[in-house]
Amino acid sequence: MTTAPNAPSTALRAPSAAGRVLSIALMELRIIFRNKTVLTGAVLMPVAMAVYMFFIGADQMAGPTGMAIMAGLTLMIVTLLGVYLTATTTLATRRQELFLKRLRSGESSDTVIWLGMLAPIVVLVAAQLAIIAVGFGIAGVDAPTRPLVVLGAVLGFLALCATAGMLTSIYTPSAAAAQITTLPFFAVVVGSFFWTGFDDGLEVISRLTPGGALQNLLMAGWGAEPLDVSVAVAAVVLVAWVLLPYRIAARRFRWEKR
Template structure:
């Protein structure tokens, strides 16, 4: 059931030129530009590449696609079927998650070809990508509940998107230990990626705990605010 829903959702996603370009082209284009024109230091570039992927491909796409499906009553029709609410939501999220993970692999391959070293601790990189994806999915579902139309998603997604990007930049430019950065979305992801490429591991435990906390917060907000029918 989840696979069937996922195939249908992927087809609908690719038919929407705006959503498709946001999910497919934008992060890869930004990733390529960063490699050509970005600051020196591969850790900086890779963090920005992956955070952009999380922000555009996962968070914004989840929000926009769910609002679109709700507006055309597709969500309401799915809910009248045999699948449970959890299965329906999971089926709608799978294509975006897969796209995000594939883009992460492509971006890492592009960086490697351009001369980036391999991560010394690949498990931390995997945790950053998977945890960041889970966080952005959860918050994206929650954001869709307070977004009336797909066009309005450009506004409602802005606060979390800029917090995600700003937290990553803060973590990158902070040399001293500042635990506040781990409380901001993106800060934990950047700390884990820095540690994956040979950075200090003192904050890894707290970064993982903060990332899990954000997934829990996003899930709680999603349960509270997600809507199946169009907002009035």
């Protein structure tokens, strides 16, 4: 008795989750480089702002505290513009174009789609930050005494801006509206970053904010503050701020226009 050859497994033919993420990411990356407006906002503007910040503040930002503040300002400018604003604009635009709806009608899970849409933005900005860091080093800016702490702060803030962009895009009906809907998060992050530096008796509360946690980590990274339990608390706070907008966005995310 002859037996029919086994049919190839569907699982073997279907692309993996990682393959789908990569496919969506490459597609989104091509769109970014074709769109002059997005390209300017995601690449040219953050770098220009960082260079401007360096030449304006380099003389005043001396010592570990000054270096940590200058690094924080540069990180916030580049990442808020490059990741947060771009992620908000991109997701809102793709929703209006029904691109997200078409992606979801396929085999990709929600998480795969989000990773594919946001990964190229995050990687692009991470590359910018690396280039800026090299430029600062060539210009004579002191390197952090605890680079792993600084690296953790950078990665955490990149993730925070990505998940915050997911959440903000829910309330952003168009790309133009992103100029308004992103302002509250800009204000909260930048304001809390500076608030933590004031000795007003509310340091414990201020360090529970996203900007406060970021400043605490950067200060410790440059040796302006000791590596104590407050640094571990700041790391936990930053991770919590990454997860909070993601959890809310995962429940309320809109896949098609209103």
